[in-house]
Amino acid sequence: MKGTIYIIPFNKIDAGILKRLAIQLEKRFGYKVKITKELGIPSSAYNPKRNQYLSPVFLSELKRRIPRDAIKLLGITDVDLYVPHLNFVFGQAELGGKTALISITRLRQEYYGLRPDQKLFELRILKEAIHELGHCFGLNHCPNSRCVMHFSNSLQDTDYKSHEFCNNCKKILEKGR
Numbered sequence: 001m002k003g004t005i006y007i008i009p010f011n012k013i014d015a016g017i018l019k020r021l022a023i024q025l026e027k028r029f030g031y032k033v034k035i036t037k038e039l040g041i042p043s044s045a046y047n048p049k050r051n052q053y054l055s056p057v058f059l060s061e062l063k064r065r066i067p068r069d070a071i072k073l074l075g076i077t078d079v080d081l082y083v084p085h086l087n088f089v090f091g092q093a094e095l096g097g098k099t100a101l102i103s104i105t106r107l108r109q110e111y112y113g114l115r116p117d118q119k120l121f122e123l124r125i126l127k128e129a130i131h132e133l134g135h136c137f138g139l140n141h142c143p144n145s146r147c148v149m150h151f152s153n154s155l156q157d158t159d160y161k162s163h164e165f166c167n168n169c170k171k172i173l174e175k176g177r
């Protein structure tokens with residue numbers, strides 16, 4: 001399909017992780033996926049009281065940098081994100097829009113005092129990336145707890161759901177293109 005999905009790291013993200021993610025997203029969405037040079041973390045997003053970063057500020061940064069051939073932009077960061085009234089978010093996206101964002105901070109086993117598990121870590125990144133991009137392609141949350149568009153309130157939800165769209169979401173996705 002014509003057009004490109006851009007992955008935009010905020011600060012350094014492991015190149016191997018980005019590359020493998022790009023390959024998977026290309027397969028899933030059928031668009032070329034390019035990884036861009038990293039952007040700095042927007043300093044105005046930082047909330048010292050919470051020691052977290054306000055997610056919408058990152059989305060605004062992305063919106064100011066939409067390349068002409070961009071179908072979607074996926075920001076990826078390793079700082080902890082929040083939105084008002086929530087303790088944290090794994091990611092955020094504009095429903096039916098062009099920009100999405102994920103944080104990988106809470107997807108690591110180490111964050112919870114557990115032993116590192118690179119495979120699980122990258123599977124979670126893939127699920128969150130597909131989920132947020134799914135919102136950009138117009139999908140809402142899905143009641144099917146195995147569907148990648150199911151809302152993850154916790155990492156257990158993320159681990160329980162698959163990285164696939166259910167048949168219903170697949171249909172909506174096809175129509176949305």
Ligand SMILES: [Zn+2]
Nearest residue numbers: 131135141151
């Ligand atoms: Zn969601």
Ligand SMILES: [Zn+2]
Nearest residue numbers: 142147166169
């Ligand atoms: Zn679904």
